[in-house]
Amino acid sequence: xxxxxxxxxxxxxxxxxxxxxxxxxxxxxxxxxxxxxxxxxxxxxxxxxxxxxxxxxxxxxxxxxxxxxxxxxxxxxxxxxxxxxxxxxxxxxxxxxxxxxxxxxxxxxxxxxxxxxxxxxxxxxxxxxxxxxxxxxx
Ligand SMILES: [Zn+2]
Numbered sequence: 001x002x003x004x005x006x007x008x009x010x011x012x013x014x015x016x017x018x019x020x021x022x023x024x025x026x027x028x029x030x031x032x033x034x035x036x037x038x039x040x041x042x043x044x045x046x047x048x049x050x051x052x053x054x055x056x057x058x059x060x061x062x063x064x065x066x067x068x069x070x071x072x073x074x075x076x077x078x079x080x081x082x083x084x085x086x087x088x089x090x091x092x093x094x095x096x097x098x099x100x101x102x103x104x105x106x107x108x109x110x111x112x113x114x115x116x117x118x119x120x121x122x123x124x125x126x127x128x129x130x131x132x133x134x135x136x137x138x
Contacts, residue, residue: 003079003106003122003133005029005040010137012043014117017083017110024048026056028063029079029106030070038078038106038133042070048082055094056082079106079122087111089121091130099125106133 005013016025026048031040044066046058058080067077080102084090089109091099099107103125111118122133 001124001131001133002037002136003040003108004037004136004138005043007137009040009043010120012045013081013108013110013120016045017112017117018115020048020083020085021112021114022053022085023051024053024056024083024085026058026080026082028058028066028077029081029108030066030075031078032075033078040078041075043081053085077105079108081108081110084109084111086113089119091123096125096130099123099130108135 013027016027027046028044029040030042030044031038046062048056049059050057070076089111095107106122106124108120108122110120120135122135124131124133
């Protein structure tokens with residue numbers, strides 16, 4: 001399974017992650033599910049209401065509004081992104097719990113150091129297991 005994003009979209013996510021360092025940032029990915037491809041059309045920054053270096057929670061009102069707006073333009077919530085300051089882009093215990101609330105949605109994690117993005121990884125909870133997605137920049 002591929003997660004397709006524009007280079008500008010990836011840049012926006014990287015910038016958001018670096019701006020929030022050393023706290024976690026989070027946001028939404030709107031787009032379309034195709035066969036074996038998740039195509040991201042829009043990146044929506046959200047505020048991490050926890051303001052934490054090890055956890056995130058998106059402002060629920062923003063999430064609600066973004067999903068409503070996406071539906072109007074024929075898009076869906078296809079993914080959620082967040083950053084991992086100073087740790088690798090792995091699925092944490094908290095992440096895997098949260099993924100259960102959003103099955104079938106891509107989970108993009110950006111690992112950041114002080115002034116750079118270290119790595120990006122994407123996952124999805126599918127049939128009870130965690131599958132790694134291939135990130136494709138277009
Ligand atoms: Zn995480």
